[in-house]
Amino acid sequence: MLESLRKSILSEADSEDLRVIVISANGPVFSSGHDLKELTSAQGREHHVQVFNTCSEVMTLIQDIPVPVMAMVNGVATAAGCQLVASCDIVIASEKSTFATPGVNVGLFCSTPAVAIGRTVPRKVALEMLFTGSPISAHDALLHGLVSKVVPENRLEEETLAIAERICWASQPVVALGKATFYSQMAQGRDAAYATASKVMVENLALRDGQEGIRAFIEKREPVWSHTTEKAHD
């Protein structure tokens, strides 16, 4: 599953037409994380190393590719499944969804999920989830910043697609520049972050789509994006 996700992301990321990725699941479980049968000592240490390296690679890839990645969650997201939720850029969840890091119950503390979850929710919320393994509701996940929006199950797809369509409408290179800059500046101190972001604003303005958007705004018309990284002529 992780390999398939990794390959899909990498192959699609090369496509010029890709604007947004939505990760969803069939059935009542969004993702329950690793298959524990793969983690018995019979599989061997090298296999374990590979599983967790691939997992971390997928989770960081989600943030490092140029298009926004959304999760549409309708059910249970646990362990690495909860890590997947925490790693996505935007998460829309149905009211019945729940989120947990129950690894402690099977003697395998959710330390890799904690990397993503600890950077998404307040520390005390993360620690209670990790130490007890108890699930939190969609409402609490929203309260604590683990998901972006909670909607009734029958409106989940509609609400998710509305956001996805808004993203698809925007200029692809502008979104890509914005996403890459967000994650890189957030890893810096405030002053270095402003130096990075100010430089990007000037680059963004030099893009053809940067100038088209501003001209369209001033002329009170819809912009016509080139979706290219071409520089503006004038």
Place this chain on the structure above:
Amino acid sequence: MLESLRKSILSEADSEDLRVIVISANGPVFSSGHDLKELTSAQGREHHVQVFNTCSEVMTLIQDIPVPVMAMVNGVATAAGCQLVASCDIVIASEKSTFATPGVNVGLFCSTPAVAIGRTVPRKVALEMLFTGSPISAHDALLHGLVSKVVPENRLEEETLAIAERICWASQPVVALGKATFYSQMAQGRDAAYATASKVMVENLALRDGQEGIRAFIEKREPVWSHTTEKAHD
């Protein structure tokens, strides 16, 4: 506007009598950020560089001057206006206020606003705002930590001034030491932060106002602040 704000802050920051700054606006818009007409390619790259450098300077200045800076928001705060909100120490907003980073809609991703907003609200909230440009309500801004308090419009001034007056009542050098220490220790790791803050506590206790406050508390009377950085005599 940015230049004027910068000059006002810098000139006032020299005043011994300054205790707090409250930024507010007339009309239904708190601030809608940059004037897009200044950002066309006709203005030239050097002008763009200067605009964003001045902007970052104002935003960091707000946090680096010795007095608390409050925003009193009664309306729309978008793009660099939302960045201004996120950069203030304390923000009181009326219920009708809304907050957005709609740059993506005009082909100019709100990358500099994201520096302040990404350090203020959970990452998923910031990314949904940035990728969709959709506004969030005052209620959601409070929920996610973008504002400190939300009040009915007819109580906005009263509530803001009550907090401002509390700050004015306190010893100026004690507040200045506290504000500077807060931002400097927050940029450090936990153990370095404790080393910084522990040292400051001892310095604070050596201030005349540090000792006056404690004596007044023990003697159950109101303190009489010197508002100076003089050391205590005894």
Place this chain on the structure above:
Amino acid sequence: MLESLRKSILSEADSEDLRVIVISANGPVFSSGHDLKELTSAQGREHHVQVFNTCSEVMTLIQDIPVPVMAMVNGVATAAGCQLVASCDIVIASEKSTFATPGVNVGLFCSTPAVAIGRTVPRKVALEMLFTGSPISAHDALLHGLVSKVVPENRLEEETLAIAERICWASQPVVALGKATFYSQMAQGRDAAYATASKVMVENLALRDGQEGIRAFIEKREPVWSHTTEKAHD
């Protein structure tokens, strides 16, 4: 009090049977922080240095020892008492509890409490607490991540013990590895954090209790923990 807390934590941390620490108080005050009489200039600068060093040591010790530390709060937690709350891994509070950093009112800004509180609640919430000294309710403390759960006073002990018992049930070395890894990876950048945590997952799987938990799950039975750091045989 700080010395006594430090000695208790250090002596108990050596005990093999220790699984969780719950800090609580008798009476309507959880903790009101430092005794201001210890902080007059008559006590001398060296004494002040020692007080704040011991305080920082206790607060960091809470996070650095191998067992989870919980606070059960039923009343007022102010200044270093609020810092203690912010430093614990999990905090259960009764509805009537309040939290404040009122040092500014006695001329001693809560700069050391701000180290823990600034890492626990949104920056604007922390700054309003620090600049005004005004208390926040248990409800707002939950909203902003300062506490993990708020319950009616008559259910405080029951709810706290339920979580403590869940922690006691788990494998001690698995919990210890998880806690240590959480705090160490949170101090790193994302990619370094994943390298740390992925390595720990593989170590965790090599533990006897790591394999026992997974086997028990697959065999649909309760795990029997060794609570030792022994490696799995097979």
